[in-house]
Amino acid sequence: MYGVEDAATIAAVRAYVKLLRASRAVVARTLPRLAEAGLTHTQLGVLEAVLHLGPLTQRDLTRKLLTSPGNLTDVIDKLARRGLVERVACKEDRRSVRVVLTDSGRAFIEGLFPGHAEDIAAAMAGVTGVELAELDRLLRRLGKGAAGD
Structure with a gap:
C-alpha cells in the first residue's frame, strides 16, 4: 500500500480514512440546521x-474545541456581535476573560441544541x-493516545 508494508501501519491508515469519512458524514447531517441558524460548528461548540x-475562559475554550486562539477570538467576536455571548473579566485574574452566554444566547442555544442532538442521533442510527x-470507549482511548496522554 503506497510503499508501506507494515500490517499495523496499513490497518491504522485504513481505520483513519474510515474515521474521517464517518466524521464528515455525521457533520454533513448536522450542517443544514446550523446553516439555518447562521452558525458554524465552532460557534455551536462555544455556545454548547x-x-x-x-x-469558560478563551484559553479553556481553545483547548476544548481544538481550535487556534486566533480563530476562537474571531468566533467569539461574531457571537458577541449577535448578542449571544459576552466577555466578562475574571475577578480572580484580571488578565483573563470568561465567555458567558447572554440571556438571548442561552435561549438561542437551548432552543437549537435538542434538534442538533437529534440530527447527530439520526446520523449515528x-x-x-x-x-x-464501545465506539465512545475506543474513541476516548484513541484521542488520549494520539494526544500523548
Whole structure:
C-alpha cells in the first residue's frame, strides 16, 4: 500500500480514512440546521460548551474545541456581535476573560441544541446503543493516545 508494508501501519491508515469519512458524514447531517441558524460548528461548540459547563475562559475554550486562539477570538467576536455571548473579566485574574452566554444566547442555544442532538442521533442510527458505548470507549482511548496522554 503506497510503499508501506507494515500490517499495523496499513490497518491504522485504513481505520483513519474510515474515521474521517464517518466524521464528515455525521457533520454533513448536522450542517443544514446550523446553516439555518447562521452558525458554524465552532460557534455551536462555544455556545454548547458554555451552556453545559458554564462560563469558560478563551484559553479553556481553545483547548476544548481544538481550535487556534486566533480563530476562537474571531468566533467569539461574531457571537458577541449577535448578542449571544459576552466577555466578562475574571475577578480572580484580571488578565483573563470568561465567555458567558447572554440571556438571548442561552435561549438561542437551548432552543437549537435538542434538534442538533437529534440530527447527530439520526446520523449515528446505523449503530446500536451497545456499539455506541464501545465506539465512545475506543474513541476516548484513541484521542488520549494520539494526544500523548
